[in-house]
Amino acid sequence: MEEEVAQDTLTEISTGHSSSVHQAKEFTKAMAIGVLADFADGRNTQTEKMVVTRDFDLIKNNLSFKLPNKILFDIFFEIRQDLTDFLRKKLHNSDIQIDATITAEETKAKPRTEQEKFESMAEKNPSIWKLKEALGLDLLF
Structure with a gap:
């Protein structure tokens, strides 16, 4: 009789474990x-x-x-x-x-001088370089 009780307990434990x-x-x-x-x-x-x-x-x-x-x-x-x-x-x-x-995000400094402002705009729109050359503009004061 003791063997049957031990077997039932093991079955319940293994059944309980496999039910998760x-x-x-x-x-x-x-x-x-x-x-x-x-x-x-x-x-x-x-x-x-x-x-x-x-x-x-x-x-x-x-x-x-x-x-x-x-x-x-x-x-x-x-x-x-x-x-x-x-x-x-x-x-x-x-x-x-x-x-x-x-992740440190890189922050780009705002352009301060006229030259930096022009270069910043020219990065976004390269046609500005052509316009500057066509008009013969000088950015240095």
Whole structure:
């Protein structure tokens, strides 16, 4: 009789263990963007919304957010677990992982002198160089 009880317990344990479902449904970047928008709608602060609406790279089940500064990076780590749980639930994929990197955005200085302003305009429209030459204009004063 003791053997039967031991066998039933093992069966229940193994049955209980195999009943847990490991979800790994595939998803696209567009689907992830939609879920992130839903998550952003439920957030209280504008900065949290900014974090989850930033651009990210999707490689398999890994989302890597590109954040421009340390402030957003710190906020990301405050909401990371909630965001991960939300994505896993909504996208039906328990393998989803998220991380973030700080990507310093290059800022170009505004043109200050007349020469710099002209060169900036000429970058956008190269025909300005031809017009300057045709009219024989000199930008140096």
